[in-house]
Amino acid sequence: MRAMYLANYFVAGCVAFSLLGWVASLHPIALRGVLCLLGAIAIAWGLSWLLDFSLSKLLKISVADLQALLIGGFAMLLIGLGVFLCT
């Protein structure tokens, strides 16, 4: 059941990035906005990797869990945008 809920949240993340791509495809300004958002996400993602120990203490989760979240988020971004762009 735990795998089920993790998979559902993963699918939700993938769909969210697909929706982000869909929003970006509506208008060039939306595309810029989405690109800015993706850039911010990338910076936060990189900082999270650098500050993983302090961030894990702040979020009260283990470092392994934080790293799993970061890798999962990256996978969601790749899959979600990949599905949107390839279809």
Added chain:
Amino acid sequence: MHLKLFVLSASSVALWIAPLAALDKTLDIHKALQGVSLGAAIACAVTAGNIARKQAEQDEIEEIKTRAIKADIVDEISTSAYVSQTQRQQEAEQILNGEGECSEDVQRLERALALKYNEDEPNCSEHPKQLAESEQNGTSNEDVQRAERILELRTKGWGKLKIILEIWGLTRGGGSKYKAAEAEYHRVIDGVENA
């Protein structure tokens, strides 16, 4: 609950992939439908995730409860086994160490058994007395009978020698047996005459 979970999961994936693959992105209506279906897919996936998370937490709680119950049972069994073993050990030590008490108990039991057998059977110490009394009674009865017979024969006019011959079957010259019979004769006669 599981059916709802599976339906929501499947519908989220379907609402995510199918509109993007099937609908044309250049048409506005299709684009709008894609957006709506993507939003619905997110809603379905989040709802299914929440349901699965609650179910997983309940399963964890049930597992913890089962583990706690098992641990309680094991603890209870081990405690009772330890207590009974300790009790047995203490009893054994009491039996081994408390010989005075034990001997008192044994004596009490022996006394109880002796009383029981006294009630059931005649006392062995009294038995010889009774035998002696009955033997004495038999002897005295025999003496009385003999005395009566002697007196009867004397009233008939029989002499001493004839009476001794009749009663004891002895004649003069019978030795010590005759002398004993004669002494007995005299004792009986004297006793009768004195009475």
